[in-house]
Amino acid sequence: MSLVLAAALALGLTACGGSTSAGNDDRPVVLTTFTVLADVAKNVAGDKLRVESITKVGAEIHGYEPTPGDIRKAAQADLILDNGLNLEVWFQQFVEGLDVPHAVVSEGVEPMPIAEDSYKGKPNPHAWMSPSNVQIYADNMAKAFAKLDPANAAVFEANASAYKAKLQEVKDYLASELKALPVQQRALVSCEGAFSYLTRDVGLKEVYIWAVNAEQQATPQQIARAIEYVKEHKVPAVFCESTVSNAPMMQVVEASGAKFGGVLYVDSLSEADGPVPTYLDLIRHDARTIAGALTGKTS
Known part of the structure; x- marks a missing residue:
């Protein structure tokens, strides 16, 4: 890890110890690694949590380079969600050093290996391109949100169920x-x-x-x-x-x-x-x- 990133991490950790807030919004903060995960998470969370994405719309997520601001933001979150399957290699360099709960939303997905090139044999990370897999994502998010906010566990489960039904419609149509x-x-x-x-x-x-x-x-x-x-x-x-x-x-x-x-x-x-x-x-x-x-x- 570079000195700049290490310094930013140290600053972020000193600020950690509770939810970040936007104005008077004191809801727990869920931070995702990219915009697709953020949108799915918003559907599961409803209005009970504040969901944000580290990367912006249109960003190339495979080789993204996190900034010191990203690290400070991660350190102040209440929960971090990432895709896993070797997608966010850039994220792993600092997430292990954060005292923040962390969930991999692809857990339970049956990985498919990349067939060729230098990545041959490694899992294909694009699991979210399957409506069936995103149904698994939604369940994993609901479970992680329930640990973060037990009082709203039933809300998260119901939201996930409704979202999964919409995903099933897409799969069935195709x-x-x-x-x-x-x-x-x-x-x-x-x-x-x-x-x-x-x-x-x-x-x-x-x-x-x-x-x-x-x-x-x-x-x-x-x-x-x-x-x-x-x-x-x-x-x-x-x-x-x-x-x-x-x-x-x-x-x-x-x-x-x-x-x-x-x-x-x-x-x-x-x-x-x-x-x-x-x-x-x-x-x-x-x-x-x-x-x-x-x-x-x-x-």
């Missing part, structure tokens, strides 16, 4: 829409391998150009492999994530004859007036985009 798709065409072809859990949910094969968020341009071999799969299996549409360039996938489109099915959202929510201001907006958008493009119900 699975139902894809039933008419020929077996060989049941593939989700995207730029990054961020959809392992979603494809497992609904019986699709995951195909991608690169396995993990690319730090450099896609190789000709990676693009050629995707082209070959799309052509061989007559996959009608391909996709790309909002946080990366779709240029490599457009090469797949040109060479294979598949349509570009649209942009998918993964790592971050949008601003309130954007396309995916909540997690339900995000997963519904992705489900509609995937189903519409693969079945031909959208142009």
